[in-house]
Each structure stands twice: as C-alpha cells, then as structure tokens.
Amino acid sequence: MTTNLATLSPVELRHLIRTGEFAGPTSGLAAGYTQANLVILPKSWAYDFLLFTQRNPRPCPVLEVSDTGSRKLHDFAQDIDLANDFPKYRIYRDGILEKEVTSVADIWQDDFVSFIIGCSFSFESELLAAGIEVRNITEKVNVPMYNTTIPLKSAGPFHGNMVVSMRPISESQIPVAVQVTGAMPKVHGAPIQIGDPQAIGINHLDQPDYGDPVTIKTGEQPVFWPCGVTPQNAIMQTKPPLVITHAPGHMLVTDVVNATLKY
C-alpha cells in the first residue's frame, strides 16, 4: 500500500477499512479524532445493557447507541457502515469467542443494536498534550490492564467487577493528570485509584490480566483508570447467545475530535 495511513482523514480511513484494504490496529491513526469501542447485541438484550452502562458510566461511557437494526450513526460519523468500518470484529456465542472477522455484514440482524463506547486513546493524547509521558506509548506496548475487586452495579443479568488500566505517573504530575482526565468523563474520566494496587485487589503489577507490563520508575505512582475492557468482560460473564465486539486495538475512527468530549 502506498498510502500514508497516518495522514488520512477519519472518513478516508473508514473507506479503506470498509473495502478491506486495511485491517490493522488503529492506534496512532487519524490523530486528534475520537476512537471508540463496539458492543453489538440483539434488541432483547439492549435495555439491560443500556441500563448497565447508565449505572456504570465510568468504565462504560456510551458515546452513541444506534437505532435498532441500523448500520448508521447520527453523531459520531456520517459516512459509516457499522458492519464493515471496524478493522476487525469478534463474534462471541454464549460468552465464548467463536472467531475474528473483518466484516459482520453476512450475519447482520434487523434486531442488532450497536453501542459505541469511549476509549482511553482519547485521554492519552490529552495527557501527552499536557506534557505527561504515557509509558505504554513510550514503550510501544499495550497499556497494562487488571481485573479488580471493585464491584460494578448490576442491571438485569449484567454484572461483574471493574477492569482498570494503569499508567505510571510522576508524583509531581499526578494532580495535572487527574484534572486532564477528570475533564473527560465520556472517556472514563479521572483515576479510580492512585498508588495502592492492593486496595483494589491487584497483587502483581508486573503481571497484568490484559495488555503488557510497563516500567514504573522511582518517584512514580501507579495510577488506575476505569477501563473500556470492563463492558466486554461483563458481557463475557453474562454469556448472551450472540455478541459482536471490535477486536482489541481495532477501533472505530470517528469524525469527532477528542477535544469535544470535554463538553
């Protein structure tokens, strides 16, 4: 491919993805634009899941919900096909990963509801803009994520504990990091815990449950944020007959700039 992906607009990227010309991770693409997680459920499961997100907005910040059966959005993208515009999807049946695919058009149902959920990619760019190093970006790995003992509020059959992401922050910069992310509640908001992993049930920072470990330097504290893996985790525990999600790191690139998520 001769195209320089990094310079493409969101809609140009979605066109490449839609036609199958690009199926990779979206990290670093369309800089400044919001990227989002996906959960697709049949309508019969949608009320309880929407209520679950309403009750747990920190780990499950819903940016937009599609109309039932629609492959379009109203707000976060105009020229969009929800069945093709994620580079990679995961299909789960009864809570078990069946396969990864680059299109779900062939199994689309008229009763599908798509939940577009905020992602910490958005606040990482704001942290960088505030002069705060994001260690997982520096070390070119996935952010470390951990299961915790923080209970979620249940809604119908949906239940579980919160999953958190961790970024080491120098002690002098923690107040700024809290303010920067606290201003963005639609992408998880402020940290949920600072400096005491055992208080939330994390015993081994060097052994994350998802993603990769990162270096914690002298003078830094581990800072924990609610993580977008939480809704997928709760869905896996709840085991609906059919769920489609994006594959990790293979996000929707939207037309909305990150800065608007503050308001």
Next chain:
Amino acid sequence: MTTNLATLSPVELRHLIRTGEFAGPTSGLAAGYTQANLVILPKSWAYDFLLFTQRNPRPCPVLEVSDTGSRKLHDFAQDIDLANDFPKYRIYRDGILEKEVTSVADIWQDDFVSFIIGCSFSFESELLAAGIEVRNITEKVNVPMYNTTIPLKSAGPFHGNMVVSMRPISESQIPVAVQVTGAMPKVHGAPIQIGDPQAIGINHLDQPDYGDPVTIKTGEQPVFWPCGVTPQNAIMQTKPPLVITHAPGHMLVTDVVNATLKY
C-alpha cells in the same frame, strides 16, 4: 404541624411525606441535598425512553433508574418508597393529565420502571454559593420556562423540542455562572444560550410557557439552561398509554448532597 420542616433530614422528610403528613412543594427543604424529577413508565416503553435520555443528556440527565417493578433505589436514597415518597404525583393516560394524587401505591404495576432525573434546584444553590443572585428565588416565584425551536434527538417514538429555564445574570457574572453550572452536568450543566432568546425561538420573555416571568435589570442578560420539563414535555407529545410523573415543584428529596453531583 409543630415540626420545623426546614431542619428535617431527607429521610425524616420522606417519612412525613410517605405517611401523608406533608404534601407540599419541596423547594427550600433539606438544604444542600439533591432533589429530583420523576418519570414512571411501563417496561415496554422503558428502552426507548432510556435511549432518549442517553441521546439528550443535557435536558434529561438521569440520576438513577429503578429495577423493573421495584419501589426502591440503590444510590440516591436507601429508606425509600417510590410510590409514596413524592409529595404529589401526576397520572397521565394517552398524554392527558388524569389527576394528581399523593400516592400511586394503589395503581402500582410490576412492570413499572422509575426514572429519577436531575433538577436545576441543585445548581441554583451552587450559584447562590458563588455569590450570584437567582432572580426567581429573590422574587419568590417559579423559574420562567420556555418552549424553544431546539430539536431533541429522537429515540423510538420519543421526540420534541427542548424546554429551557431562564435566569437573568449580570454580564460581569456570566463567566462564573457558566463555570459553576458547567461543572454539574448531572443537573443540566452549562447554559445552552446566552443573551439571544430569538435565536432559539423565544419571542416574549415576559410570557413564559411555564412558571412565572421575572425582572431583567439593566446590565443583565437572559441566560438559558436546558430544563427538566423537557422529558415530561416529550412524553406528553409521545402519548404513552400510562405515565406517572411528580407534580411540578413536588420533588423527591434524596440522601445525596448536591456537591457530589460534580463528580
């Protein structure tokens, strides 16, 4: 009654209301505690209404949704009976007000879902704390509210335009008023319009569609906020077979202090 209502705690007030000893407006009671609006709908209408609030969070900020059929809440009050703890309810059938009652226990259904919705009472107390006069409080009248031409996002059958409340603010204090209310998105957040009523379809400030007119002094601008009458207005236009709301001004007094609505 010998009790001094103003000094009662939220739970003491709810007990008086529950037993029928108090059925008046709640303005000024349990100072510092969040008061809330009510919408009760049968479960078959709940998904579309919850989606409507998700799509229109500024005028319809949901604080909590009950479990289906439950007369309890989890977060905003512990010792509570949703069928009795509002001083006055309104029963609407097919979009038409049937009557006002002080209890809905006799018509309670196992499929009722209760939506507890934020109220501008919470940010008015924060404005006062910031040294900003709230004219409707000074003049001891209801805040003036207006229909606008601002379209809401539809969800299923729910649709309509936004209703706004208006408070005149001195020009020098408008930036502070924006910041104080902008910090409280769960109770309508920042203004939606400042200084130009005609831009949102309001032609006569002295003739509000709901509430009472207030004085606008030289050096003040009319400032408009999304209003909690909006969801009731949309429901009346949508005409579900059965809806229960609180009666205007007769709110739920919760156990949660206003300050926590900032986070």
